[in-house]
Amino acid sequence: MSYTRPAFRHPEAQKNKLGYTRQAYEGAISTLCAGCGHDSIVGAIVTSFFEMSIEPHRVVKLSGIGCSSKTPAYFLGRAHGFNSVHGRMPSIATGANMANRELVYLGVSGDGDTASIGMGQFAHVVRRSLDMVYIVMNNGCYGLTKGQDSATADKGSKSRKGAPVSLESIDLCEMAIQLGAGFVARGFSGDKKQLVPMLKAAIAHKGLAFVDVVSPCVTFNNAPTSTKSYSWVREHREATNTFDFIPLRPEITTEYPHGTNIPITLHDGSIINLYKREDKEVVTSKKEAINALEEAKSIDQILTGILYLNPDSGEYHQISNTTETALNTLTETELNPGNKVLQEFNESLR
């Protein structure tokens, strides 16, 4: 990575609906290895929020521990961030979201942070249908501790050290579908054209949107024999239904060819246009979504795209009937029943 970023910006740089240039969505300089997939995802996050014209300070960035969890410092510098403890981002996100339901919550985690130490919290935040985007930057290894296999490393895959992975791998997308996530997608850090609209759709989704992004670790897990390497993923990637994400305005299109078109309207009025291929599955069925993932795996393919979608999945505040107002703005007036009530309570005990 470069160590400095020029302060100069083109005076006619494109501005979004809010009048911000892309710069307003950037963060500090990355300290990850040059070529790290995570940096591409950071770029996609910046582009998504910029193009969606979301005020950067209305976003909350949360993470756990690991290379991926360092990235919130590298995007949306005007947003508050919380780099919590290992595997515990989902609980911090839950509490933060309970306190103020009006902000956008973006959790960033890694495969170690989610599929191992944070498995319990991952499963339960999904089950709770928290209104957040949960991104896993998935490289199949522990980068910060120098390349140990993680629980998402595919069985038989070989990392730089050459020993094949001997244990079964965990497919977080399959789990998320089973646990009730309303939006489940898998992207590849090397394909921004797919990733940007995917992230936008995830942001627009009300409820839990889970996005697993295969993101090669250039230092420890990029050998051609690794199933999380750039070359392997490029060769074995199979996109499921291609799609466009159409926010209320303006329309953003991708370069995927248009075919049979199935529009799905999200909670905020945005539309995802799915281009269903004749031989492909319907993503609104849990069963077919899981089948598709398993079938792709059986022929050594990585299925990418929006894998499952339930636009009516609901979210935790709705489920638990919390007030529409942000709880952190309530005052004594709404919160404290007063001494008279307390005296009546005392009396009821007598």
Add this chain to the structure above:
Amino acid sequence: MEKTKRVNDFVVRFANVNGSGSASANNLFAKVVYRLGIPVSPKNVFPSNIQGLPTWYEVRISEKGYLGRKGGADFIIGVNGQTLREDYDMVLPGGYFLYDSTRELPDNFQRQDVTKIGIPLTELCNNEFSDNRMRQLMKNIIYIGALAYLLDIGLGPVTESIKKQFAKKPKLAEPNIRALELGFEYAREHHTTSCELSIRPSDAVGNRILIDGNSAAGLGALYAGATVVGWYPITPSTSVIEAFERFANRYRIDPDSGKKNFAIVQAEDELSAIGIAIGAGWNGARSFTATSGPGISLMSEFLGLAYFAEIPVVLIDVQRSGPSTGMPTRSQQSDLLACAYASHGDTRNVLLIPADPQECFQMTAEAFDLADRLQTPIIVMSDLDLGMNDHLCEPLSWNDDTRYDRGKIMSYDELDKMEKQWGRYLDIDHDGICYRTLPGTHPEKGAYVTRGTSHTEYAAYTEGSAAYERSMNRLLSKWETARRLVPMPEITIKDEQAKIGALFFGSTTASALEAFDRLEGNNIIINRMRIRAFPFQKEVFDFISRHDIVFAIEQNRDSQMQILLAGECQVAPGKLVPVTNFNGLPITATMITNQIHTTLLSRGREFLKSTALS
């Protein structure tokens, strides 16, 4: 052997089978005594079980107002076959043993110093009620009826309490009143003069209420404006959250929308429970969790984050017997050290230590102000005895002029006007407490990344030694601010010249005060200090240094308060003398007097002489 003959000063103990519906009958008895105006202290000794294991309910009745556990019982209601022998043997000499005489007692129940009172509970019940569940439940009410006669309570006060209890379902009151009369009549006919214990109406209770500490703590959180709860069920803390939820559903529903002005998340474990509370506290809501020992162990990592990243959060620890799963339904004060220094590295946490339910209410409410003011975890140290048993205490009250102290939070306007760069960890006021911002406040100013890694004054990641040392030292300076803000100890100097002092805290208080009265009766004058918070104030150190010997009375094996004081106050070795009970049952005045006596005798007679002379 003469029968024990006493008025308003004895212990009644009920020996039951868990899950047989005895709890509500036994509660009814305690409530009736309370309503007659006599100070009463009920203690539930229950197993970690839903049905079948033995359970006891001990009611101390004390006109003088001694509310600690007494140990021993003058009147035992033995209706659990599994423990019949044990219960019979436990009756104090001169005492009484009420049993179900449908089946006669074994031949070897032949104590000459115990008055046996047989009431054919099963027979009376089966003759009257046909439904099986009713038969089981009403058996308990029948013995309450018998007690109403034997202890001279009369039917009136008990009937009244039953009617009050079933005010909304008068149909249910009927069989209860019938069962009550059955027991009363049987006792009057067959045991006219059996019992010499008597309850007489009094005004000794005064204005006080009878409530459990957990309900009071739940109410305290409600009044303090807590809106977010993350929790995981664990005995004996569960009822704190249940109480909060009950009160919130009553008092916190938005009148216009019918929606909740609070959010309760039952988490997957304690790690998540505290994480939720911390996330909400960070985002500007008042939030808390409640747990017990095993939960404290699990929450420790997160407590360190909240300490180091400086996030307000309230944790209510209802302590139980450890280590590990220990005795989950027995009481102890054994999380003191674990909480004071919870988490790795140099972490220290503020503790508040309530002694009765009124303080559970008040200190829980205060904890939220302190958490916001100090931007750090505040732990309320309750225990099973205090939390789950009913205690007599001053009525709860709230000053309606109170405004929540939300601490140093930058508003939009303050950020907007700011010319210099804002720094999350800049100690502008030199009190160790910095200004924080909440997400979403200002489009351009005040954003930062909160982290558990070392950070500069501007919240940037750093591995620089100097910056790290500065931040750690500033946290110590904040600790000094905390010392000035936490509740002061309650010190009573009985005698300016006294060389003996004693310190205690929390649920030990009632028994300790009773013990001091007894010792005073033997001319041993002891000055006393009830510690109410950690960090300790100068007053705590001064109290210790003015005495030659200071007893540290507490309910754990290792004298954890003594260890904490020795480490924090530079106390001379041997000065603090442990007085402990860790058997899982609340400490008694007798345990305390015996241990103090023994020490004074072995440590030299000058203590006894000098105090006796003064």
